[in-house]
Amino acid sequence: MxxxxxxxxxxxxxxxxxxxxxxxxxxxxxxxxxxxxxxxxxxxxxxxxxxxxxxxxxxxxxxxxxxxxxxxxxxxxxxxxxxxxxxxxxxxxxxxxxxxxxxxxxxxxxxxxxxxxxxxxxxxxxxxEPFEAVDVPALHRAVTEGAEPADPFTAAIAGMVRAHGDRAAGLARCVEGLRATPFxxxxxxxxxxxxxxxxxxxxxxxxxxxxxxxxxxxxxxxxxxxxxxxxxxxxxxxxxxxxxxx
Incomplete structure (x- = not known):
């Protein structure tokens, strides 16, 4: 439900x-x-x-x-x-x-x-906050354009997100939202x-x-x-x- x-x-x-x-x-x-x-x-x-x-x-x-x-x-x-x-x-x-x-x-x-x-x-x-070090613009570019982030940590998050296929863009927005409200x-x-x-x-x-x-x-x-x-x-x-x- x-x-x-x-x-x-x-x-x-x-x-x-x-x-x-x-x-x-x-x-x-x-x-x-x-x-x-x-x-x-x-x-x-x-x-x-x-x-x-x-x-x-x-x-x-x-x-x-x-x-x-x-x-x-x-x-x-x-x-x-x-x-x-x-x-x-x-x-x-x-x-x-x-x-x-x-x-x-x-x-x-x-x-x-x-x-x-x-x-x-x-x-x-x-x-x-694990997402605080993510380069959010680079993450979105990795998802939408396939551009590989220069930062290794952002690249790792991008790889994890892109593994979800058509759900990747939504997960990238989740990362951005969580980064903006850090733990x-x-x-x-x-x-x-x-x-x-x-x-x-x-x-x-x-x-x-x-x-x-x-x-x-x-x-x-x-x-x-x-x-x-x-x-x-x-x-x-x-x-x-x-x-x-x-």
């Missing part, structure tokens, strides 16, 4: 309602809800605990339409859209799990949905401290201790794997289930 925000949302309904909060699962950049949460077995495992599980695709990803402007892909706008997804499901309080970009957006959810966010797992979170964590406004989970070989999360140190009571856990392997590994799935079980 599609939310009124335009986001495509997969909803998992438990066989038996355990009267627990719904869970929102937010995927990473260049991925989608199916790959991050359905194929890994996490959505089904959470539904098996008696929870309603909401798995949206972010703009330009999966089955959701591309943003028409970069502003539609800014972090505050995306966080507000995710809060609307929960509203439309009829959930008041909810727990949330995000990976990579999804973790960054979950960090913003307590402000978008004040007083409603319960337990949270932030997986694969980069302590800095700069200063405080956590949620009622419950987050649990941060990183892969032991994930170079994208180096320095995450600084983010964990911003929040009294925040917990940092390490699981096997690099940025991709940590998400797909059994240890991450067990950690999510353990944290949300309380």
């Amino acid at each position: 599609h939310s009124r925000t335009g986001l495509h949302v997969r909803t998992f309904i438990p066989g038996e309602d355990a009267e627990l909060p719904a869970v929102l699962l937010v995927h990473g950049f260049g991925s989608d809800g199916r790959r991050d949460w359905v194929d890994t077995g996490i959505a089904e495992a959470l539904a098996g605990t008696g929870r309603v599980v909401l798995v949206p695709d972010l703009p330009g990803h999966g089955e959701s339409p591309a943003p028409s402007t970069p502003g539609e892909a800014g972090a505050p706008t995306l966080a507000a859209a995710l809060a609307t997804v929960v509203d439309e499901a009829g959930a008041k309080g909810f727990d949330a799990v995000g990976y990579s970009l999804g973790a960054r957006l979950v960090w913003a959810l307590p402000e978008a949905a004040p007083g409603r966010v319960g337990r949270t797992v932030l997986g694969g979170l980069s302590p800095a 700069a964590p200063r405080s956590w406004t949620g009622a419950t401290p987050p649990v941060l989970v990183v892969g032991e070989d994930d170079v994208m999360t180096r320095g995450i201790e600084r983010v964990a140190g911003l929040v009294d009571g925040a917990e940092l856990r390490t699981v096997p794997g690099d940025h991709h392997g940590a998400l797909t590994g059994a240890a991450f799935r067990r950690t999510v289930l353990d944290v949300l079980a309380g």
